[in-house]
Amino acid sequence: MNPVTLMWFRQDLRLQDNPALTAAISDGHVLPIYILDDTNAGAWQLGAASRWWLHHSLQQLDKTLDHKLWLFQGDPQRIIRQLISEHGIGTVYWNRCYEPWRINRDKGIKAELEKAGVAVHSFNASLLSEPWMNLKQDDTPYKVFTPFYKKCIQQLSDIDPLKLDSDTLTLIPCQQKQGKIESLNLLPKIAWYKQMEKIWSPGEAGAHERLIRFIQSGIENYKTGRDFPSLNAVSRISPHLHFGEISPRQILANVAQATHGHQIEGQVEHYHRELAWREFSYSLLYHYPEITTQNMNRNFDRFPWMNNAKLLSIWQQGKTGYPIIDAGMRELWNTGYMHNRVRMIVASFLVKNLGIPWQRGAEWFWDCLLDADLANNSCSWQWVAGCGTDAAPYFRIFNPVTQSQKFDAKGEYIRAYVPELRNCPDKLIHDPGSADETELAKHGIRLGRDYPRPVVDLKESREAALNAYKSLKE
DNA sequence: CCTGGAGTTGTCCTA
């Protein structure tokens, strides 16, 4: 009789290019499980949007596993211990995760299992190179992106994804009660996700469809197009990537194959850089786990933040009176996503114009983003706030009106998410707060009633931010 | 250890 092996799915909800699964199959009959772990996650339990995604992603995974995915909720150590004793499992397989709390948890589980004579095999399924592999010559981690990127590219040799022949897959069928995704209660009571259902297709198949769409139209204009939120020039693959429905290796291989001979190396290179940013964030998180809450640059610990709860709430709701900000925040709320350019603008606004600590922004994104990812979220917020290692200089403060004129000149993005400005002419749409009120009235907009007045003065708040940063030096 | 060059994404003012 074949031995039973345990395949523990985590952030790798796919069958193809899944090293742990491939290894588990070659070793015996596979018992595939997923565990919703709210026990060990602390402050980083899955946000509401991520739960919606996970629900559907698990549904898809279960389908491709012939409805044999076992689902659990609770502390994985206890659950796995019990499974091993009930099913005589000799080996456990998983792909590595890199969040500090998951690393600690997994270490504990591995230690217990090995002590009990159960073998544990873990693999890299979600990064191009392990965080402890891509180091400087002196074996310390990189703190600056560009040299990290150069090294990262040099090390890329083998990007051939693993192929899985599903005929070789022999799965242990689960009992009725362990097969119900509904029992995980991942969906909210109020169905605010209707919009998301229209836009997104969680799961492995959806991930590949999304990538194909990007390769067919998007990547050929990626380098410049990626800055314009109304264009479809970005991949929108981040939530798929976060849940491991597709691997960076698969992305690279598919992009390379599809663009070969198309003479768009410059565009492809820029896309590679974005994947490398993800690697960089994971490297930073691994080597400096405190970055999820603490300033990398500790000088910022003395920063005179305002902590205005009312302003935070106005920002969250997208009612700041600056249309590009409000459009971004409403895109986030309604679709679980925000275009990268707009993420930078709204983040700069929160931290520098509203004077609110980056952690508050990171928490909101964590709850609202379908692609909420601890490494990317923490590093990106620190970058914007200027307290990261390789951060934007402090005097680089985005002006939401200038950015809007530059990257959404015709207001298409704004109109898509701020319906009350739909009839506002291009000339006024970027900054209705300083427009002539009789002029606005002609287009049916009364400030303070149809659309909010600006919550802060850009010039004043910019000055205040610059002074606050200066005060760090004293 | 020393040295020189470089560092994702901007804005504003002046000439």
Next chain:
DNA sequence: TTAGGACAACTCCAG
């Protein structure tokens, strides 16, 4: 209208 420089210094990284 447009182009160029100031904004600050500091740390990182490779040679």
